[in-house]
Amino acid sequence: MRIKTHSTLLLLAASITLASCQSTPKNTIIDKQVYVLPKVLIEALADTDNDGVPDELDNCPNTPEGVVTDEYGCPVAVNLIGYLTMELRVFFERNSNELQTKYLIELEKVAEKMHSDPELVVVLSGHISEPEAVQIAVDIDGKMNQAKADKRLLGRERAQIIKNALIKRNIARDKIYTFDCADSMPIAPNDTEEGASMNQRIYGKALKADDFYTGSGHEQSLTYYKEFCQQF
Known part of the structure; x- marks a missing residue:
């Protein structure tokens, strides 16, 4: 009888101990490890x-x-220089005055700028490369026909093409100033094909009329263009 009672007590004590091990006390905080992605160092290009x-x-x-x-x-072809000034650059193939369609969006931007302020004018200067000028000289001094003689006006024709495009976009003629600068103002060496192609261009600028007339900023004034170019 004593042995049985003692065994019962031992079993009861063991049950209580096991139960206490399996239970989790209330208000106990369980630490959780958060997986953090490793940082990968990428060398800058x-x-x-x-x-x-x-x-x-x-x-x-x-x-x-x-x-x-x-x-x-x-x-980019168009560059906003300031709030009231905008530049336009259009490039042409050798001995060509054909306006490429990729420049039409730039013309739209210039026209939009002009419409935004009635005091703006646009100045367009037509340029040719030295190889184009040499070819023209040979044509004029040698045996000349009408097709070759027309090449003398290549810079002028390029400026006129842009002027007509702006007029079609409702820019008034009296707000557009055009100059034929021939090969007098290169922006790149003419001894490479790439350099010559950079000189076969139209340079345009929309700016305040007063700035253009009075010579504010000499390199964008009427006086400056008349030193190198022929106005038409």
């Missing part, structure tokens, strides 16, 4: 000219500092 486009994607790898570029690292 090289961007030699610091235009924001990696060299491996940059189609114009030597862009000057401060020039606004597109997603391919090349200068």
